Amino acid sequence: MEKLTVSSSPHLRHSDTTAGIMLDVIIALCPAAIYGCILFGLKAAAILLVCVVTAVLAEFLWNKALKKPNSIGDFSAVVTGLLLGMNLPSTVPLWVAAIGSVVAIIVVKQMFGGIGHNFANPAIAARIVLLVSFPGKMTSFLEPVSDTVTSATPLAAEAGTYSAKMLFFGMHSGSIGETSAFLLLVGGAYLIIRRVISPIIPLCFIGTVGILTLVSGGDILSAIFGGGIMLGAVFMATDYSTSPITAKGKLIFGIGCGLITFIIRKFGAMPEGVSYAILLMNILVPYINRFTLNRPFGKRKVGRHHA
Amino acid sequence: MKNKYLGYFTNGLIKENPVLRLVLGTCPTLAITTAAINGIGMGLSATMVLVCSNLAISLLRNIIPDKVRIPAYITIIAGFVSVVQMLVKAFLPSVDSALGIYLPLIVVNCIILARAEMFASKNSVLPSVLDGLGMGIGFTAVLTLMGMIREFLGAGSLFGITVTANHISPMIIFLLPPGGFFVFGMLVAASNAIAKKNGKKAVEHLGCESCPSRAACEKITENKEESSNEQ
Known part of the structure; x- marks a missing residue:
């Protein structure tokens, strides 16, 4: 007689694996990363390499030290390192990049329980730690294909310095991976087609910033294509464990990110606010999830006043 | 007899260290430990x-x-805080300006009120003085340690003497509130690990038993559980 295996639900399984999804993200990031290396030279490539290697090594050593199953095979550390590297200006010393990766993997990710348990996007949180710790180093950018150091990305530059084409295709200063809106959008489209991410968060995020900038009389082109919005909205705000589950939640999350970004850019002392916006909204995700949970079919809606 | 008195004194040093084991006096701990000397002061x-x-x-x-x-x-x-404040103002003006508002705020330092309520109001004079001394030294030790860590990592110096700042740029975040919380958390984690190794209980719940709003808090939690059961 054949043996019947009895197991608890779920019985339907999907063939998606963490490693597969992470590989898709890496593929989607590649065009913009390679373009950044061409734009800012070998130093940019070295930073990306240091970030990725340090991130993987940190994850490996942490698991080793705590006698946990090794998790570098799921490529999530590679994604974190790559994203962090793309978020750094090409002028930072390599040891700063390495510190960033260690902070991202050890402090933000592993100390809170590893993949799926982090309260904030590791790359974003690490970038903010570096930005706060080394403010000068983190805000000196290179002009493309030259060695001229500038502190002004298109966000801080005078309107009209860059043409729409330069902004869209990425001929301007900025972090290694944030310059080419076009290539980032190509990567985002790949992820949406592969159903790795849903388009709701990026659309709401970019749309909110665009509309608010337009309404307040700002330069919409440099606002959307000039800063870190494309990279942040497509690749970092959509991180699974730090973004809401439901479509309604994603809508709120995306609009919130856009709103905070706009407020920081318009009224804050800093030219860019994408990282802070995503970090703040990351922290709100558990609350957004709680208030946007889908009601199981047939369940009575329980009013708040009954509680 | 002698051992008993020694026990009153050593209690606050490690076993019931006010900052790491009782988790009291967190506000001054986080606020002023940007330099080792501030911790001592x-x-x-x-x-x-x-x-x-x-x-x-x-x-x-x-x-x-x-x-x-x-x-x-x-x-x-x-x-007593007024007395200490005047003394510090008169003889150590640099410490006074470094500590600022946190010096008069010792009035509301919960370590002091907690020891008054939990110990001095129930014990005779000598044990109370020894308890105060032990708790105070335990407090000072942790503040100084935290100040040293934050000053070293955040400013590259120790007790005001430059150590590494000329060679590597320090991480300013350790001088800011997030760095303070981070170092504090690491120290509590380390003391928990040591306590666990010695078979003691780790600090997990930050003293719900001693919290004045405990009753109200529990009521809210109960209500929440009930409503989630209804759903």
């Missing part, structure tokens, strides 16, 4: 207040009516 000022207030409160413990004991304790503590 704050620690010693608080120690002096703690010893004096423990002494006075244990002397008056049979006279103070139970119903008004907290205001009475605060008044006594405030008196």
Whole structure:
């Protein structure tokens, strides 16, 4: 007689694996990363390499030290390192990049329980730690294909310095991976087609910033294509464990990110606010999830006043 | 007999260290430990207040009516804080300017009130003074350690003497509030790990038993659980 295996639900399984999804993200990031290396030279490539290697090594050593199953095979550390590297200006010393990766993997990710348990996007949180710790180093950018150091990305530059084409295709200063809106959008489209991410968060995020900038009389082109919005909205705000589950939640999350970004850019002392916006909204995700949970079919809606 | 008195003194050093084991006095711990010297200044000022207030409160413990004991304790503590503040202002003006508002705020340092309520009001004079001294030194030690860590990583110096700042740029975040919380968390984690190794309980719940709003808090949690059960 054949043996019947009895197991608890779920019985339907999907063939998606963490490693597969992470590989898709890496593929989607590649065009913009390679373009950044061409734009800012070998130093940019070295930073990306240091970030990725340090991130993987940190994850490996942490698991080793705590006698946990090794998790570098799921490529999530590679994604974190790559994203962090793309978020750094090409002028930072390599040891700063390495510190960033260690902070991202050890402090933000592993100390809170590893993949799926982090309260904030590791790359974003690490970038903010570096930005706060080394403010000068983190805000000196290179002009493309030259060695001229500038502190002004298109966000801080005078309107009209860059043409729409330069902004869209990425001929301007900025972090290694944030310059080419076009290539980032190509990567985002790949992820949406592969159903790795849903388009709701990026659309709401970019749309909110665009509309608010337009309404307040700002330069919409440099606002959307000039800063870190494309990279942040497509690749970092959509991180699974730090973004809401439901479509309604994603809508709120995306609009919130856009709103905070706009407020920081318009009224804050800093030219860019994408990282802070995503970090703040990351922290709100558990609350957004709680208030946007889908009601199981047939369940009575329980009013708040009954509680 | 001697061992008993020694126990009152050593209790606050490690076993019931006010910052790491009782998790009291967190506000000054986080706020002023941006430099090692500030830690020492704050620690010693608080120690002096703690010893004096423990002494006075244990002397008056049979006279103070139970119903008004907290205001009475605060008044006594405030008196000693004023004395310490004037002394520091007069003889150590640099420490005074470094500590700023946190020096007068020793009045509301919960270590001092906690020791008055939990120890001095129930014990005679000598144990109370020894308890105050031990707790104060335990407080000072942790503040100094935290100050050293934050100053070294955040400014590249120790006790004001430049160590590494000329060679590598320090991480400014350690001088800011997030760095303070991070170092504090790491120290509590380390002390928990050491306590666990020695078979002691780790600090997990930050003293719900001693919290004044405990009753209200529990009520809210119960209500929440009920409503989630309904759903």
